[in-house]
Amino acid sequence: MQIRNIAIIAHVDHGKTTLVDELLKQSGVFRDNQRVSERVMDSNDLEKERGITILAKVTSIVWNNMRINIVDTPGHADFGGEVERILCMVESVVVLVDAAEGPMPQTKFVVGKALKIGLRPIVVVNKVDRSDARADEVINEVFDLFSALDATDAQLDFPILYGSGRVGWMSDSPNGSRDQGLAPLLDRIVEHVPPPIVGDGEFKMIGTILEKNPFLGRVITGRIHSGTVRSNQNIKALSPDGALVEVGRVSKILAFRGIDRQPIDEAHAGDIVSVAGLVKATVADTFCDSSVDEPLKAQPIDPPTVTMTFVVSDSPLAGTEGDKVTSRMIRDRLFKEAEGNIALRVEESSSKDAFFVSGRGELQLAVLIETMRREGFELAVSRPRVVMKKEGDDILEPVEEVVIDVDEEYSGAVVQRMTLHKSEMIELRPSGLNRVRLVFLSPTRGLIGYQSQLMTDTRGTAIMNRLFHSYQPHKGEMGGRNNGVLLSNEEGKAVAYALFNLEDRGSMIVEPGDKVYQGMIVGIHTRENDLDVNVLKGKKLTNMRASGKDEAIKLVPAVKMSLEQALSWIENDELVEVTPKSIRLRKMYLDPNERKRRGKSVNLYEFN
Known part of the structure; x- marks a missing residue:
C-alpha cells in the first residue's frame, strides 16, 4: 500500500483538530454506532480543559487504497517546538486558514519553517460559513504571506480548497457543492502530496515524539528515512553529533491505524511508526542499524525566550498537601520533561534547591507547572523573565x-x-x-x-x-506593578472579622478559614508600599449580648487568580507556591527583617 505523510498546521482555534475528527469519521475509522468524543485527538486532560492542542499526535486513514498518515499539531506559539520537529516527518502540509481572521502570527511561523525545508502546501480556507467570512481576501493575504516568506514558484502554485471542518465538507469554491463531504480534500492530498523520499542503505530514523508507556517503556515515534526495521532487530541510537547513545533491541513496532496503534512485525522506509526497546535515546537522536555510523541531520529548533526559577518550597505549610516535595524529585521530573520536549531547557543553579527552566512562553511553562501539581508536586516558582x-x-x-x-x-x-x-x-x-x-x-x-x-x-x-x-x-527600563501587597505577620487561619477590618487597606486574595503564614501575600494594597497585617485577629468577646446585625459580617469576595495570572502578577522578590490543592503567593524571604535587609531589587535566583 502506498503512503502519504502530511501535517495540518494553522494558528490556534482555526480548526485543525476538528478537521482531523471529521477526516477520521468520513474515512470509516469509526463504526456507524460508535460514540466518539469531540476533538478525539486531544487526549490529554489539560488539552480537553483548555480546548487547545499541546502535543503533536499522529493518526492514519486509508483512502482509495492509499494510507495517509496525518499529524495534528499545536496552534499556540508556545508549543511551536512541537511543530518544528514534526515537519521532518512529512512531505507536505495542509495550511488551514480561518475565512474571517486570515493568516495569523503562528500561521506565518510554521508556514515559514515548512517552506524553508521545501514542502509544497495545500491551502484550506476553513469556516467559510461564518457570517464575516471574506474568503477571496484571505487567499490574497495567504499569497502575499508566501511571497514574503520567499516561497518558490512551485510553492506559490498551491491548490486551494474552501469548506467547513466542523460541518465536514470541502469544495473548489466558497459556494461549491457540499454533497461530497471531505472527499475533495482527501483526493487533493493523494494527487498533490509526493510519496515519501527514502534514502538508500540500512534502517535510519530520527526520533520526533517521545512518550512513556507503562508496558513498553520508552516509545519513540518518527518517519523511517531508509531501510527496514523488524521486531527483535539489534539497533543503536546516535546523538546529533554522532556520539553513541546506546545499543539495544527492538521490542515492539507500532503502526498507526486510525486513532489506535497496532503491533506489526516490520516497517519500511517512508512510514511513520513508533519503536520501543531503548531506554536512554530521546528526541532528535538517530535510531539506526548496528552498521550505521553517520546520524541523520535534524532540523534546528528556535531557542527559548522566557525563563523561570523552580524552587523547593520552604514555606511552613510545605508537605501538607503534596507528597513530592524534595529537590531530587523535582529535578528528576524537570529533566525527564526536557528529554521529550526539545523546546524546553532545564539548568541546575548554584543552589541545590533551585532550577532554571526556559521555554517559549508563559503558557508552555504554566502547562508544565499545572501538570506537575496534578502529579502531587509541591514547589515554588518565580516570575517569568526574558532570556537576554x-x-x-x-x-x-x-x-x-x-x-x-x-x-x-x-x-x-x-x-x-x-x-x-x-x-x-x-x-x-x-x-x-x-x-x-x-x-x-x-x-x-x-x-x-x-x-x-x-x-x-x-x-x-x-x-x-x-x-x-x-x-x-535592550529597550530600557519599564514600570512594574503599581500596588504593593498586604502580608500576613502571623501563622494560622484567616478570620472573617480581621479581613473585614482590613478591606479599607486593599483587596483580599484569601478567604476566612484559609491557612496563612508569615510572609504570605494575603491582599493587594491600595498604595505602592508593602504592609504587614494580622488576618488572625478575632473580635474581642465581652459579657454583653451582641445584636444579630453585629455578627453578620459581609465580606467583599476575594480576588481569585489563575496560575498564569499569579505568575505574571508577582514581582521579582515574590514567588508562587504551587500545591495539588492550592495556589498561594508569598515573598521570597518570609522573615520581615531578612526582607528589609535584602531589598526589593535583589533576586536570589537570577542568572549569573
Whole structure:
C-alpha cells in the first residue's frame, strides 16, 4: 500500500483538530454506532480543559487504497517546538486558514519553517460559513504571506480548497457543492502530496515524539528515512553529533491505524511508526542499524525566550498537601520533561534547591507547572523573565510581533498601554464589523502579564496573538506593578472579622478559614508600599449580648487568580507556591527583617 505523510498546521482555534475528527469519521475509522468524543485527538486532560492542542499526535486513514498518515499539531506559539520537529516527518502540509481572521502570527511561523525545508502546501480556507467570512481576501493575504516568506514558484502554485471542518465538507469554491463531504480534500492530498523520499542503505530514523508507556517503556515515534526495521532487530541510537547513545533491541513496532496503534512485525522506509526497546535515546537522536555510523541531520529548533526559577518550597505549610516535595524529585521530573520536549531547557543553579527552566512562553511553562501539581508536586516558582543575549557590548532582548483585534472604541486605550510597554506600532487597519487590527513589535518583557490587563482595558472584546520576531537592543527600563501587597505577620487561619477590618487597606486574595503564614501575600494594597497585617485577629468577646446585625459580617469576595495570572502578577522578590490543592503567593524571604535587609531589587535566583 502506498503512503502519504502530511501535517495540518494553522494558528490556534482555526480548526485543525476538528478537521482531523471529521477526516477520521468520513474515512470509516469509526463504526456507524460508535460514540466518539469531540476533538478525539486531544487526549490529554489539560488539552480537553483548555480546548487547545499541546502535543503533536499522529493518526492514519486509508483512502482509495492509499494510507495517509496525518499529524495534528499545536496552534499556540508556545508549543511551536512541537511543530518544528514534526515537519521532518512529512512531505507536505495542509495550511488551514480561518475565512474571517486570515493568516495569523503562528500561521506565518510554521508556514515559514515548512517552506524553508521545501514542502509544497495545500491551502484550506476553513469556516467559510461564518457570517464575516471574506474568503477571496484571505487567499490574497495567504499569497502575499508566501511571497514574503520567499516561497518558490512551485510553492506559490498551491491548490486551494474552501469548506467547513466542523460541518465536514470541502469544495473548489466558497459556494461549491457540499454533497461530497471531505472527499475533495482527501483526493487533493493523494494527487498533490509526493510519496515519501527514502534514502538508500540500512534502517535510519530520527526520533520526533517521545512518550512513556507503562508496558513498553520508552516509545519513540518518527518517519523511517531508509531501510527496514523488524521486531527483535539489534539497533543503536546516535546523538546529533554522532556520539553513541546506546545499543539495544527492538521490542515492539507500532503502526498507526486510525486513532489506535497496532503491533506489526516490520516497517519500511517512508512510514511513520513508533519503536520501543531503548531506554536512554530521546528526541532528535538517530535510531539506526548496528552498521550505521553517520546520524541523520535534524532540523534546528528556535531557542527559548522566557525563563523561570523552580524552587523547593520552604514555606511552613510545605508537605501538607503534596507528597513530592524534595529537590531530587523535582529535578528528576524537570529533566525527564526536557528529554521529550526539545523546546524546553532545564539548568541546575548554584543552589541545590533551585532550577532554571526556559521555554517559549508563559503558557508552555504554566502547562508544565499545572501538570506537575496534578502529579502531587509541591514547589515554588518565580516570575517569568526574558532570556537576554549579549553581542559585544550590547545587550539584546527578545521582541515579539503582536497582533491585537479589538473594537474601534478601545483601540486608543490599547495603543496607549502598548506604548508604555515600549512597543512600536507597525500596522493599523480595519478588519470589518467596527473592529481594527493593530500590529506591534513589542519586547517580551512588556507582554508578561499583559493579557489580563488587555481584557480589562477592552472589556473582554480584544483578541491578542503573539509570535517571536527577533532579538533587538535592550529597550530600557519599564514600570512594574503599581500596588504593593498586604502580608500576613502571623501563622494560622484567616478570620472573617480581621479581613473585614482590613478591606479599607486593599483587596483580599484569601478567604476566612484559609491557612496563612508569615510572609504570605494575603491582599493587594491600595498604595505602592508593602504592609504587614494580622488576618488572625478575632473580635474581642465581652459579657454583653451582641445584636444579630453585629455578627453578620459581609465580606467583599476575594480576588481569585489563575496560575498564569499569579505568575505574571508577582514581582521579582515574590514567588508562587504551587500545591495539588492550592495556589498561594508569598515573598521570597518570609522573615520581615531578612526582607528589609535584602531589598526589593535583589533576586536570589537570577542568572549569573
